[in-house]
Amino acid sequence: MKLSDITSKVQPTFFKEHQKKLYQSLEDKHTTIEEIDEGDPLTTKMVLNMGPQHPATHGVLRLVLQLDGETIEKTKIDIGYLHRGVEKIAENKTYQEFMPYTDRMDYLSPYSNNVALCCAVEKIADVEVPERAHYIRMIGCELARISSHLLWLGTMVMDAGAVSFFIWTFKEREKIYDIMDRIGGHRFTISHSRIGGVANDLTDEATGAIKEFVKTFPNELKDWHKLLDRNRLFIDRNEAVGVLKTEDAFDIGATGPVLRASGYAMDIRKFTPYARYSEVDFDVPTRLEGDNLARYFVRMEEMHESIRIIEQCLEKLPKGPVRMDDAKKSYPSKDEVYYSMEGMIHDFMMTDTGICPPDGAESYHAIESPKGELGYYIQSDGTGHPWRLKINAPSYTNLQVLENILDGEMVADTVVIIGGVDPVLGEADK
Amino acid sequence: MSLNLSEYLQKTVDDLSGNFADKLIHVYQSSGDTFIVIQADALLEICKYLKENLHYIYLSDVFGIDRYTSEERFEVVYNLLSFKHHQRVFIKVRCEEENPEVDSVSKIWKAANWFEREVYDMFGVFFRNHPDLRRIYMPEDFEYYPLRKEFPLLGIPGSIPLPSTTPDTD
Numbered sequence: 001m002k003l004s005d006i007t008s009k010v011q012p013t014f015f016k017e018h019q020k021k022l023y024q025s026l027e028d029k030h031t032t033i034e035e036i037d038e039g040d041p042l043t044t045k046m047v048l049n050m051g052p053q054h055p056a057t058h059g060v061l062r063l064v065l066q067l068d069g070e071t072i073e074k075t076k077i078d079i080g081y082l083h084r085g086v087e088k089i090a091e092n093k094t095y096q097e098f099m100p101y102t103d104r105m106d107y108l109s110p111y112s113n114n115v116a117l118c119c120a121v122e123k124i125a126d127v128e129v130p131e132r133a134h135y136i137r138m139i140g141c142e143l144a145r146i147s148s149h150l151l152w153l154g155t156m157v158m159d160a161g162a163v164s165f166f167i168w169t170f171k172e173r174e175k176i177y178d179i180m181d182r183i184g185g186h187r188f189t190i191s192h193s194r195i196g197g198v199a200n201d202l203t204d205e206a207t208g209a210i211k212e213f214v215k216t217f218p219n220e221l222k223d224w225h226k227l228l229d230r231n232r233l234f235i236d237r238n239e240a241v242g243v244l245k246t247e248d249a250f251d252i253g254a255t256g257p258v259l260r261a262s263g264y265a266m267d268i269r270k271f272t273p274y275a276r277y278s279e280v281d282f283d284v285p286t287r288l289e290g291d292n293l294a295r296y297f298v299r300m301e302e303m304h305e306s307i308r309i310i311e312q313c314l315e316k317l318p319k320g321p322v323r324m325d326d327a328k329k330s331y332p333s334k335d336e337v338y339y340s341m342e343g344m345i346h347d348f349m350m351t352d353t354g355i356c357p358p359d360g361a362e363s364y365h366a367i368e369s370p371k372g373e374l375g376y377y378i379q380s381d382g383t384g385h386p387w388r389l390k391i392n393a394p395s396y397t398n399l400q401v402l403e404n405i406l407d408g409e410m411v412a413d414t415v416v417i418i419g420g421v422d423p424v425l426g427e428a429d430k
Numbered sequence: 431m432s433l434n435l436s437e438y439l440q441k442t443v444d445d446l447s448g449n450f451a452d453k454l455i456h457v458y459q460s461s462g463d464t465f466i467v468i469q470a471d472a473l474l475e476i477c478k479y480l481k482e483n484l485h486y487i488y489l490s491d492v493f494g495i496d497r498y499t500s501e502e503r504f505e506v507v508y509n510l511l512s513f514k515h516h517q518r519v520f521i522k523v524r525c526e527e528e529n530p531e532v533d534s535v536s537k538i539w540k541a542a543n544w545f546e547r548e549v550y551d552m553f554g555v556f557f558r559n560h561p562d563l564r565r566i567y568m569p570e571d572f573e574y575y576p577l578r579k580e581f582p583l584l585g586i587p588g589s590i591p592l593p594s595t596t597p598d599t600d
Contacts, residue, residue: 087552087577
């Protein structure tokens with residue numbers, strides 16, 4: 001029996017054509033199709049559907065795996081279960097109105113998504129951002145990176161079998177939530193960035209909390225290093241699993257820690273520095289092996305680097321305004337809104353029409369989000385909402401890598417590999 | 431309009447105009463980014479040239495734009511990076527409203543596979559010689575292309591069948 005018969009065996013009742021095409025593509029992926037032995041009493045060859053809501057798939061991700069015993073022969077990834085059409089929404093909203101939606105894309109690091117959109121709008125509309133706002137944004141972005149990596153660490157180690165770790169990383173994440181609460185007034189979806197700066201200044205309480213976190217967190221990290229770095233079980237589960245070679249990493253378009261673990265020190269913060277990353281000192285951790293263990297080391301070291309960056313930002317934090325003073329381009333401060341007519345009119349105009357970049361202008365701005373290159377392409381037609389807004393999401397790019405590195409691995413390793421690539425489906429299903 | 435190109439981008443533009451003089455339509459800059467509009471029939475050779483001779487080894491993104499004009503309505507943009515020279519360049523091709531078709535670059539950069547599927551899914555631009563051209567977000571049974579400008583924000587009621595609420599009896 002050839003596997004092509006799977007299409008006749010599986011009788012989908014829902015989205016028939018879609019399901020059939022998916023099985024068909026599983027077949028077409030490589031030129032050779034192995035015969036499935038009809039007399040195989042144990043039916044070691046099978047098609048396994050994982051997801052869409054398996055706890056290890058980090059969201060709604062469906063994997064269609066063709067197995068030979070416990071080895072994966074081919075993988076097809078089916079996304080789109082969460083497709084929310086955020087690009088379409090963006091094209092029907094003003095720039096500032098769309099900003100809270102970016103929180104909900106990569107919901108593990110909302111702050112860096114806010115900054116990514118604001119930077120892109122500032123680039124196309126030629127808005128200057130005050131110095132202090134840049135540093136506050138950098139602090140927020142690096143906290144978001146730590147928070148995102150913490151969740152990755154917890155779930156990835158949990159996928160490898162150690163459950164208590166998840167609790168420990170969440171304890172630290174909780175502290176970051178508290179800090180975010182003090183920075184922007186929300187714990188999870190902060191929406192703290194504004195076009196032309198940030199919503200409000202850091203309070204003393206927030207600064208104190210950040211300083212406290214920066215002081216205590218390295219000790220926690222040290223403990224985790226001690227527990228995992230030479231842990232026999234952890235290494236056995238991760239070493240030489242999901243290997244992505246350097247040349248393949250370019251070719252398939254890996255980004256972020258996945259690319260860096262494959263041996264290339266590509267980081268947007270160094271490639272095209274935004275905010276004030278050119279003024280702080282940090283390293284780009286890199287590994288050569290390209291396996292899951294390498295990704296672990298890269299992310300762990302990135303957390304150290306983030307702490308370094310935050311420390312430097314706190315030291316350098318200049319005094320001054322946190323949002324630009326031109327009310328035609330950015331929200332006026334609440335003092336003006338409440339006590340002056342002009343302020344109120346400007347506030348109304350910013351909410352109703354927002355900022356209008358010049359007609360026909362196009363720009364692309366990328367930041368290094370925790371998952372990799374997060375870029376916003378904006379094309380303006382001179383009105384307050386973008387004509388075209390395209391999001392280059394790192395999770396989407398990395399999911400394509402996942403489809404390729406799963407082939408030839410053991411089925412038990414899929415969960416660890418998904419964890420190692422660290423996709424967030426909210427961002428991939430944009 | 432005068433261009434303010436970095437040394438390497440200048441070399442890129444010069445090399446391309448030297449080798450494909452009649453295929454370049456327009457080179458322009460906007461907000462500091464460089465865009466090169468080329469003839470759609472020369473896409474493959476230009477991309478190959480960019481990758482092999484000018485080290486644009488990394489394809490960061492491919493996306494579509496609906497220009498909503500009567501001629502050459504759709505635009506496909508390739509976002510290319512050269513790690514070696516720290517440069518980013520955008521290549522644009524345009525295609526007609528009726529049966530939009532572009533050559534697939536997935537042989538040159540493997541990364542193009544999913545990106546092109548997304549453009550196909552959202553705009554209906556067909557990619558010739560694509561290894562696996564299926565819709566990526568929408569189900570195969572869906573007949574419309576959501577990011578085209580005429581597609582309503584609220585969607586089209588009844589365009590996707592919903593699963594039945596009664597469980598299967600067998």
